[in-house]
Amino acid sequence: MDALYARFGTRLSRFALSLLGDQDAAQDAVQETFLAVWQSAGTYQGGSSVSTWLLGICRNKVRDQLRRRPPPTEPLNGAGGLVSPGSGEEAVELWACFRQMDEDDQELIQLVFHQGLSLQEVAEVLGIPVGTVKSRTFYARRRLRQLLRGGDSE
Amino acid sequence: MPCQEVQELLPWIANQTASPSERRQVFAHIAVCATCRRELVEVVALARRVESATEALPGPARAVDHLALLEEAGLPPLVAELVRGARSLVRQGVVVSLGLPWVAPLTVRV
Numbered sequence: 535m536d537a538l539y540a541r542f543g544t545r546l547s548r549f550a551l552s553l554l555g556d557q558d559a560a561q562d563a564v565q566e567t568f569l570a571v572w573q574s575a576g577t578y579q580g581g582s583s584v585s586t587w588l589l590g591i592c593r594n595k596v597r598d599q600l601r602r603r604p605p606p607t608e609p610l611n612g613a614g615g616l617v618s619p620g621s622g623e624e625a626v627e628l629w630a631c632f633r634q635m636d637e638d639d640q641e642l643i644q645l646v647f648h649q650g651l652s653l654q655e656v657a658e659v660l661g662i663p664v665g666t667v668k669s670r671t672f673y674a675r676r677r678l679r680q681l682l683r684g685g686d687s688e
Numbered sequence: 689m690p691c692q693e694v695q696e697l698l699p700w701i702a703n704q705t706a707s708p709s710e711r712r713q714v715f716a717h718i719a720v721c722a723t724c725r726r727e728l729v730e731v732v733a734l735a736r737r738v739e740s741a742t743e744a745l746p747g748p749a750r751a752v753d754h755l756a757l758l759e760e761a762g763l764p765p766l767v768a769e770l771v772r773g774a775r776s777l778v779r780q781g782v783v784v785s786l787g788l789p790w791v792a793p794l795t796v797r798v
């Protein structure tokens with residue numbers, strides 16, 4: 535467990551934080567992930583990579599956190615406390631736009647561009663067909679690009 | 689390969705997980721299509737931007753003692769014994785594998 539955490543803890547934390555925008559919630563999601571891993575010891579099928587398997591669990595825990603939390607009080611276009619000290623204007627702008635996308639799109643962008651998952655791995659984590667991953671990612675990145683250019687929608 | 693199909697694959701060209709045959713097809717198309725070439729440049733830039741912004745996020749806020757956490761949650765006694773044993777071996781500098789299915793690809797190292 536410690537080995538798993540040492541290897542994937544930071545990666546999962548950043549994934550959860552990028553989607554939740556709140557460090558406590560992100561930490562809870564990651565802890566619940568490792569707890570679920572423990573409780574389901576033996577359900578790892580070996581078919582997917584360990585990181586894909588963990589991301590699949592973590593993603594569900596993030597969803598639980600999102601469902602649990604009260605409606606946002608901060609303005610939608612804020613970066614949501616996500617920006618760490620020292621991060622530049624580029625990051626601030628990115629997070630502000632990122633927050634305006636819907637949760638499914640945020641998740642796809644993170645899985646592909648930060649976690650670096652293959653098409654098949656994304657499909658596995660999200661439990662949707664490869665073709666759907668392709669088309670949804672196409673629209674998600676279009677949307678993000680549009681937002682970064684200052685447009686409101688496609 | 690039509691433009692739409694190429695453009696749908698670009699994120700995986702950017703993150704370098706596309707298959708060799710996908711890469712071949714995409715690059716063959718890009719060699720003759722300026723629109724998709726521009727699109728690739730944009731996707732790569734976007735990928736870098738997302739990656740660096742996410743990497744700038746703080747990691748775990750506090751260290752977590754997973755063994756304590758798990759014991760709190762109630763470990764099956766046999767498993768708890770296994771983990772404790774593994775820990776003490778690790779402390780002694782021995783590399784162990786817990787032999788649990790989900791730990792199989794990993795080894796506990798000091």
Ligand SMILES: [Zn+2]
Binds near residue numbers: 690692722724725
């Ligand atoms: Zn084209």
